[in-house]
Amino acid sequence: MKLSRRSVMKTGIAGLVAFGAAPLVASTASAQDAPANTIPVQGGQLVIHPVSHASLVLVAGDTVIYADPVGEASAYQSFPPPDLIVITHEHSDHFNADTLSALVGEKTKLITNPAVFEKLPEKLRGIASPLANGEKTEAAGIAIEAIPAHNTTPERLQYHPKGRDNGYILTLAGARVYLAGDTEDIPEMRALKNIALAFVPMNLPYTMTVEQAASAVNEFKPKVVYPYHYNGSDVEQFKRLVEQGGGEIEVRLAKWY
Numbered sequence: 001m002k003l004s005r006r007s008v009m010k011t012g013i014a015g016l017v018a019f020g021a022a023p024l025v026a027s028t029a030s031a032q033d034a035p036a037n038t039i040p041v042q043g044g045q046l047v048i049h050p051v052s053h054a055s056l057v058l059v060a061g062d063t064v065i066y067a068d069p070v071g072e073a074s075a076y077q078s079f080p081p082p083d084l085i086v087i088t089h090e091h092s093d094h095f096n097a098d099t100l101s102a103l104v105g106e107k108t109k110l111i112t113n114p115a116v117f118e119k120l121p122e123k124l125r126g127i128a129s130p131l132a133n134g135e136k137t138e139a140a141g142i143a144i145e146a147i148p149a150h151n152t153t154p155e156r157l158q159y160h161p162k163g164r165d166n167g168y169i170l171t172l173a174g175a176r177v178y179l180a181g182d183t184e185d186i187p188e189m190r191a192l193k194n195i196a197l198a199f200v201p202m203n204l205p206y207t208m209t210v211e212q213a214a215s216a217v218n219e220f221k222p223k224v225v226y227p228y229h230y231n232g233s234d235v236e237q238f239k240r241l242v243e244q245g246g247g248e249i250e251v252r253l254a255k256w257y
Helices: 097-102 210-218 233-242
Strands: 038-041 044-052 055-060 065-067 084-087 109-112 127-132 134-140 142-149 165-172 175-179 197-201 224-228
Touching: 044 224, 055 165, 084 097, 084 165, 109 134, 127 134, 127 142, 210 233, 224 233
Parallel strands: 065 084, 084 109, 109 127, 175 197, 197 224
Antiparallel strands: 038 044, 044 055, 055 065, 134 142, 142 165, 165 175
16 A cells, blocks of 8 residues: 655644643654554555544555544645544634644545534635534545534533544555544443544543442443543553453553653
C-alpha cells in the first residue's frame, strides 16, 4: 500500500486548551510510527497514527481518516488530506472549526454529532452531515455508526450529558474500529461485538477511571485497544488490568503526549 504524500495547509491557530485541562502540545506523529501501529485489514494494513490527546489519523491504502483533529494544522502536514473527518463532540480538545477549515481537502467528508453541526461555519456545513446517537450512515466508502458517549456518575454528568455526544464505529476494509470519544463505561460500550480496534478514554473527572475502562474492555473484548485521552492516568495499570482479564486482548501504549 504505497501512499502519496501531499502537504496540507498550515495555520497559526494558538495552542490547544482542553476542556478543563492544561494546555496540550501536539506530538509529531508521522509515518515512522507505522510499523508498530498497524492491524491487518482486507487488502493490507490499517496504520494508526496518534497525534495528541484524542486526535489521531487512520490510513488504509488510499483512505485517510482524521478523528477529532485540533490544535495546529501543521501537526498533520506529513499526512495526506483526509477523505473523512469525524468529530465526537464540541469541547475544545476535540473540535476546532479553524483547524478543520485548514485541514479539509477537495474530497473531504465531515461527520459530527448534531450539536457540533450547529456550530460549524457555513463552508464546513456544506461538506458535513450530522449523526445522532444510534444513527448510521456511509461517507467516503466507510460505514459509520454513532455510539452514545456520556457520563453516568452523578458528579460528572455536567461534562458529557446523555444524548449529546458521539462515539463512532467505523467499518474500514472489513475492520470495525471503535472511537469511544469522551464517555464512561456505558452499556452500549459493553455490548459491542467484533471490534478489531478500539480507542478508549480514561481521565478524571471528564471520562472514567482506569478500572472502569479496563472492566469495559474486558467485557467487549476488542482485538487491539489503545488508551487515549488519558492525561494523568496510569495506563500501565490499565494494561495490567486488561491482561489480568484473560481475554487475549492486545493493549498498546502509544505516545499521545
